[in-house]
Amino acid sequence: MTNVSIIGLGQTDVSEKWETSLRHLAWYAVEAAIDDAATSKIDAIYVGNMLAGELSGQRHLGALVADFSGMRGIEAVTVEAAQASGAAAVRQAVIAVSSGLIETALVVGVEKSSDTTGSALTTAHALSLDADYETIQGLTMEAAQALMMRRYMHEYGVEVSDFAGFSVNAHANGALNPLAMYRNRLRAERFAAAPVVADPVSLFDAAPGGDGAAAIIVTRSERAEDMVPKPVHIAGSAIATDSLSLSDRKNPLFLRASAESARKAMAQAGVTHADIDLFELHDSTTIMAALSLEAAGFAAPGEGWMLARDGEIARDGSIPISTFGGLKARGNPAGATGVYQIVEVARQLRGQAFDNQIDGVTVGMTQNIGGSGATAVTHVLKV
Amino acid sequence: MNENDPIMRPDRPVGIVGYGAYVPRYRIAAESISQMWTMGAGGTPVKEKSVNSLDEDVATMSIEAARNAMNRAQIDPQELRAVWVGSESHPYAVKPTSTIVAEAIGAVPNTQAADWEFACKAGTEAMQAAIGLVGSGMGKYALAIGMDTAQGRPGDALEYTAAAGGAAILIGPAAESAVIINGSYSFVTDTPDFWRREHAMYPSHGDRFTGEPAYFKHVLGAAEVMMEAMNMTAADYDWAVFHQPNVKFPSRAGQMLGFSAEQMKPGLLAGVIGNTYSGSSIIGLTGILDVAQPGDRILMVSYGSGAGSDAFDLSVTDKIDDIRNRAPGVQQYIARRKEIDYATYTRYRGKIKMS
Amino acid sequence: MEVSRHWRLQKQRYQLVGETCDNCGVKLFPPRDVCLECEAPAYELFTFAGTGEVYSFTTVYDAPAGFEGMAPYMMAMVKLDEGPIVTAQLTDVWPGDVEIGTRVEMVTRKLRTDGDEGMIVYGYKFRPMLEAIA
Numbered sequence: 001m002t003n004v005s006i007i008g009l010g011q012t013d014v015s016e017k018w019e020t021s022l023r024h025l026a027w028y029a030v031e032a033a034i035d036d037a038a039t040s041k042i043d044a045i046y047v048g049n050m051l052a053g054e055l056s057g058q059r060h061l062g063a064l065v066a067d068f069s070g071m072r073g074i075e076a077v078t079v080e081a082a083q084a085s086g087a088a089a090v091r092q093a094v095i096a097v098s099s100g101l102i103e104t105a106l107v108v109g110v111e112k113s114s115d116t117t118g119s120a121l122t123t124a125h126a127l128s129l130d131a132d133y134e135t136i137q138g139l140t141m142e143a144a145q146a147l148m149m150r151r152y153m154h155e156y157g158v159e160v161s162d163f164a165g166f167s168v169n170a171h172a173n174g175a176l177n178p179l180a181m182y183r184n185r186l187r188a189e190r191f192a193a194a195p196v197v198a199d200p201v202s203l204f205d206a207a208p209g210g211d212g213a214a215a216i217i218v219t220r221s222e223r224a225e226d227m228v229p230k231p232v233h234i235a236g237s238a239i240a241t242d243s244l245s246l247s248d249r250k251n252p253l254f255l256r257a258s259a260e261s262a263r264k265a266m267a268q269a270g271v272t273h274a275d276i277d278l279f280e281l282h283d284s285t286t287i288m289a290a291l292s293l294e295a296a297g298f299a300a301p302g303e304g305w306m307l308a309r310d311g312e313i314a315r316d317g318s319i320p321i322s323t324f325g326g327l328k329a330r331g332n333p334a335g336a337t338g339v340y341q342i343v344e345v346a347r348q349l350r351g352q353a354f355d356n357q358i359d360g361v362t363v364g365m366t367q368n369i370g371g372s373g374a375t376a377v378t379h380v381l382k383v
Numbered sequence: 384m385n386e387n388d389p390i391m392r393p394d395r396p397v398g399i400v401g402y403g404a405y406v407p408r409y410r411i412a413a414e415s416i417s418q419m420w421t422m423g424a425g426g427t428p429v430k431e432k433s434v435n436s437l438d439e440d441v442a443t444m445s446i447e448a449a450r451n452a453m454n455r456a457q458i459d460p461q462e463l464r465a466v467w468v469g470s471e472s473h474p475y476a477v478k479p480t481s482t483i484v485a486e487a488i489g490a491v492p493n494t495q496a497a498d499w500e501f502a503c504k505a506g507t508e509a510m511q512a513a514i515g516l517v518g519s520g521m522g523k524y525a526l527a528i529g530m531d532t533a534q535g536r537p538g539d540a541l542e543y544t545a546a547a548g549g550a551a552i553l554i555g556p557a558a559e560s561a562v563i564i565n566g567s568y569s570f571v572t573d574t575p576d577f578w579r580r581e582h583a584m585y586p587s588h589g590d591r592f593t594g595e596p597a598y599f600k601h602v603l604g605a606a607e608v609m610m611e612a613m614n615m616t617a618a619d620y621d622w623a624v625f626h627q628p629n630v631k632f633p634s635r636a637g638q639m640l641g642f643s644a645e646q647m648k649p650g651l652l653a654g655v656i657g658n659t660y661s662g663s664s665i666i667g668l669t670g671i672l673d674v675a676q677p678g679d680r681i682l683m684v685s686y687g688s689g690a691g692s693d694a695f696d697l698s699v700t701d702k703i704d705d706i707r708n709r710a711p712g713v714q715q716y717i718a719r720r721k722e723i724d725y726a727t728y729t730r731y732r733g734k735i736k737m738s
Numbered sequence: 739m740e741v742s743r744h745w746r747l748q749k750q751r752y753q754l755v756g757e758t759c760d761n762c763g764v765k766l767f768p769p770r771d772v773c774l775e776c777e778a779p780a781y782e783l784f785t786f787a788g789t790g791e792v793y794s795f796t797t798v799y800d801a802p803a804g805f806e807g808m809a810p811y812m813m814a815m816v817k818l819d820e821g822p823i824v825t826a827q828l829t830d831v832w833p834g835d836v837e838i839g840t841r842v843e844m845v846t847r848k849l850r851t852d853g854d855e856g857m858i859v860y861g862y863k864f865r866p867m868l869e870a871i872a
Contacts, residue, residue, distance in 0.1 A: 407830075408830045436829060436830060437808050437848075438808065438827075438847040438848040438849075438863065439847060440848060440858070442858075442860065443845070443847050443860065446846045447845060447846070474858055475858070483860060486748060487752040487753065487860075489753060711868050711869075715869075716868075719830075719868065721832070737807065
């Protein structure tokens with residue numbers, strides 16, 4: 001159990017925000033979190049971002065966000081761990097507050113994807129892969145996941161249509177979430193016929209990129225109790241890594257970082273799988289959802305997809321995932337995604353999930369993955 | 384050395400210790416080109432021609448041919464003293480293809496490397512230089528490659544034949560050779576039958592002028608001098624191969640010299656792969672070496688516009704049987720064909736303007 | 739394009755030069771100087787034969803910058819006969835030519851070109867064994 005709690009939440013919807021700049025996007029989430037926490041006394045800002053340099057020609061987001069959030073002068077840095085940047089930034093805030101050096105920290109995950117489009121955007125996302133041995137060959141994020149999916153189908157005798165349940169569930173939940181990028185429901189029978197991105201990964205497997213920002217404010221748990229009616233405790237927080245290249249893994253279908261970070265975070269929190277009421281996992285594609293469920297210990301190897309088939313991942317199932325739409329329907333604003341996951345679990349725990357609410361939740365887990373699995377950040381939240 | 388003898392004979396006997404062919408996988412039927420430009424009314428000089436893939440160029444194709452030659456010879460690449468690539472379609476205008484090939488086969492750094500150009504005879508030119516290098520004792524082995532990804536202007540007669548492919552010939556001491564080089568001869572004049580100016584994408588040519596005063600004058604001239612100097616008649620050779628811009632020219636040249644269709648058959652590949660330019664005569668030679676028997680005698684005559692012909696008189700040794708199956712034969716490459724349509728061909732050959 | 743970065747990797751790219759671990763004998767590609775198995779130093783160079791089989795494959799339709807001209811193209815994880823897996827493009831193949839387990843061999847091809855005037859990067863790709871096609 002860490003001694004860090006969340007006292008403020010903020011998020012924008014995820015969409016293509018043609019009229020909103022990177023700095024404004026961050027500010028909207030920060031403003032919402034400050035309003036929610038009813039405090040603007042922040043000691044440090046941790047910005048989670050993956051691609052502002054490539055997509056918007058802007059780095060140095062720590063100073064940028066501090067400046068444009070009216071907090072010029074305070075300590076602020078950017079944390080980068082590819083698509084896991086958002087949760088990695090949360091992890092740094094937890095460490096900072098736990099150490100006692102920082103009393104109250106603001107984390108904002110922000111990604112302004114739509115400033116760049118087309119193949120340049122595909123190239124930018126592939127920066128999380130191995131430049132010398134993967135991207136020089138033309139590998140993309142979707143292609144890396146397609147390689148995993150094909151092998152999975154081969155080893156476990158699974159069909160493309162067996163993955164449909166993940167996307168159907170994500171869209172069913174996204175349809176209820178006004179902040180989701182896609183609010184249409186998806187019909188399972190159309191899944192296998194979707195346009196292909198990187199065979200067998202289709203448009204209905206792969207999460208859409210989008211612009212978005214989400215923010216949380218954390219402080220020491222004993223202070224939190226006095227500041228807000230229902231603080232959310234960060235019971236576990238862990239980052240683990242694996243080989244950068246998919247091909248360097250002894251078993252490319254085992255997300256070692258995912259397993260290791262989940263194991264550590266759950267041990268810190270003192271929870272077992274049965275205690276976890278929901279799991280916001282990194283469903284950048286359906287195969288990642290299946291592999292994450294397996295790595296985190298909710299399913300045996302080769303059986304993650306069955307939880308989708310059997311409805312166990314639904315909001316009334318045994319292990320609800322993507323409860324606000326997940327990456328697939330809420331949208332995947334890269335470096336901001338990990339913060340969205342934490343905001344969403346915190347809302348569930350506070351009972352503020354509106355139409356997406358799951359009854360009686362007290363423990364939730366998030367997991368944010370960078371690259372093809374080289375970084376995984378797991379958090380366990382409790383009320 | 385007889386100073387009046389036009390035949391080039393090295394001081395030390397040399398031969399071919401390894402050879403390797405390369406033909407890309409893709410083919411376009413001449414009929415498809417004819418449909419495009421003449422609604423099928425024009426004749427076709429070949430059945431089909433080879434087309435390189437999007438990721439192939441003279442460097443990559445030379446590397447594969449060179450690897451085949453090295454695999455056949457089974458020598459240490461560090462013993463190579465020259466890696467020479469003859470082509471009219473080097474990927475860089477300035478920067479050698481040969482250093483890329485030398486690096487890829489592990490021949491660097493103790494080697495000569497250079498690119499050669501003489502229209503379609505750049506490959507045999509490199510061979511003659513390799514014979515000189517090894518024959519003089521300056522080096523033990525030298526690799527000569529003729530390779531092209533030839534371009535013909537859309538709709539032009541050349542478009543039916545301008546193809547991709549070639550071969551690598553590894554020259555070494557005669558004692559280690561599968562083929563002894565009895566002599567070679569070059570016959571050149573200033574004959575502007577075909578050219579490509581700097582920065583031009585497609586070559587220009589003299590149309591019918593490329594025939595009698597160009598191809599036939601030089602090919603026949605080189606062959607006749609060689610045969611006379613060697614005291615050989617057509618019947619004394621087992622095989623003959625001539626530069627093959629189409630099927631008709633080499634067939635007629637061979638016929639005029641007294642060769643039968645049977646003698647030319649294994650080396651006459653233009654009908655199914657087209658004109659591979661710098662690679663044309665030597666890839667034909669590899670076709671012959673794939674079937675030749677110890678003791679066989681071979682005449683090879685190249686032709687390069689501009690113009691000139693190199694003739695080679697060759698004798699096969701019993702080592703041919705040892706090396707032949709250590710690498711794919713040219714017919715294996717020909718057999719892995721995949722036919723593409725005209726639209727795909729224009730894409731693969733960079734004829735679609737992208738920017 | 740980063741000329742020196744690509745030049746530096748030529749040995750790996752042109753000839754599949756990796757390393758072998760003196761301690762446990764494991765073969766490494768790409769070379770990383772530390773054994774993946776036993777974590778002992780591994781500096782001894784080892785040239786792979788370039789043959790292996792398809793472990794998994796995909797066809798990329800949505801290509802990154804610099805690869806648009808080649809799309810759609812196939813990519814594979816190739817399990818080399820000596821052990822390691824390499825991620826590379828498959829070439830001279832059309833969808834349907836390849837399955838998991840298909841025997842492949844290394845060839846040297848153009849990986850990408852930096853426009854009409856920039857450098858050409860060459861490196862390994864794989865294709866079905868020539869004998870298998872013919």
